[in-house]
Amino acid sequence: MTVRTCAAAAAILASAGCGASSTEPDATDPKKLPPINVRAGSMKAGFGTIERLVEAAKREGQLNVIGLPRDWVNYGEVIDTFADKFDIKVNELEPGASSRRELEAAPKLRPDVFDLTLDVAVAQAGKFAPYKVAGWQDLPDPIKDPAGNWYAAYGGYMSIGYDPRAVKPPATFADLLKPGYRVALDGDPLRSASAFDGVLAASLRNGVPQASQGVDLFARLKQEGRLTDLTKANAIVAWDYLNAARSAHQSDAWQVTIPRDAPLGDYRVQAINKDAPHPAAARLWQEFLFSDDGQNLLQKGFARPARGEAMLMRGSLDAEQAAKLPKAPGPPVLVTIPQADAAKAYVKEEWSKRVG
Template structure:
């Protein structure tokens, strides 16, 4: 992902085996169903025919979808009830890398991945362009349809307002009284890595050494701790917003003006999906107005949000409750992320441990 295309996508976050046969007896003037098709129009002609093909398969295998992550529990249940399909939830806690590493063994139909992992493994996915394809910015979708962003968010600082003053920047976390936690190990967790990168931002450019240095100082001062003991948690804003929604007086969320780091999670269909029609139906549902609003209900920022706002289909009441963004996000390029990961792999164990 380039700097130029990163800028194009920023507006979205700121705004709010046992499969069916490839042919069947078809109505007059409609082509045969092709469950491996790259679009609804080319493979099914209508949503009804896609639904019929998915129902014949009877089930869908998802992986790496915790039910408390961006409202996926309600998303999965709504999809299952709407279409009468059984959803098999494989390894809900799997990381993006684990999802891909386990694909041959567990046989998921679909993936939910960080952008960098999707780019690396694009050849493993079956191209498919959902009906809302044109609503997605060019830089958060593969031109061939191999992967495409469903939702995104900002890296944020969540804090206990009874214990500390609202931090205006990451530098404020070095002040006495702040007990700070990352949302995971930055060498293994995308959220933990994003926290270090947000702290590293200077004029929209990541400087990994500065992010590591800040957390090293926190560690040396005895202020770096685990989430259960923290009065500050650095995490994606949808995670901190969910905490705040549960206890609005006890947890607040801020996105520092000097470090508006953003990120997307993208969707992809397994090229070896055992239920290819159900996989395509899942994508159509996730990117429908209903699916996108359900993700926003989980405090994620829907990838089609800007277009839905213009069309009047976005849940504006929920959008108004989202943590306030200071402006368009900074989206790291793949080379920037790769360089930062290499630096952290070498320096984090020595400096922070």
């Protein structure tokens, strides 16, 4: 991702939390409908109408998803709604799989669709079947592959969730070094993309990642005995949709802030397995996920919908739920893939030695 596309995507992410006129095509003359092609690159080319896509997906009867925890951005309700709406069985494979694990396991487990970090999707684009959803024009160019190999469905900001009964609201990552904070990352940064991004956010200086600064902060917390696990922490560094979900369940005991000096943002992208065993169901899943209903269900899980700006303009975005998203201090910083790779190399080299 270039600096220019990062800047453009940042503006979109900021506005999405606050169309193509529809996510379904107009009715088509039955005599002019194309032959059904379950591996086509768009609904129009392969099916002609959403109804024909639904029929083809129902004939397959199943969909294999991977790496979708049910408590992550409301995926439990998304999956159940899809299954009930279309009468298709959804097989949930390895819900806790990382992006890299999703692709490693694909030859054996045969998922139909993926939910991935951007860097993994870009590097592995050859493993995906190009497909452009009906709402393609609503997706900003910087967050979709021009060929349709991958496309962002939702995004978020790195945040600090905290217990207001135990500590004062942290305005910056440096505040976590003040007395009283017991801090946790959302996993091990050597294995978890979310935890690594927490270190990356703490490393930002004037919008530029300096990995040593992030490792320094957590090394100091470790030395002082205040870097702990999730169950013992009164401050958790995680994506805002994860911290906001915690807050929704215990609002008096958990609040969320996005540090004003380090508003790191990122997107999760979708892709169809080139070897999908249920290719029509895979395409229907993407159409559902990017429909107004699907995007609003993701927002219900406190994610920021990729089509959010267009939906807001048309009045189809759930404004009440949008108002519940953690307040952003401004457009996010979106690091480039080379910047992220350099930070990963540093963390891999230093984390075990300095933090353990």
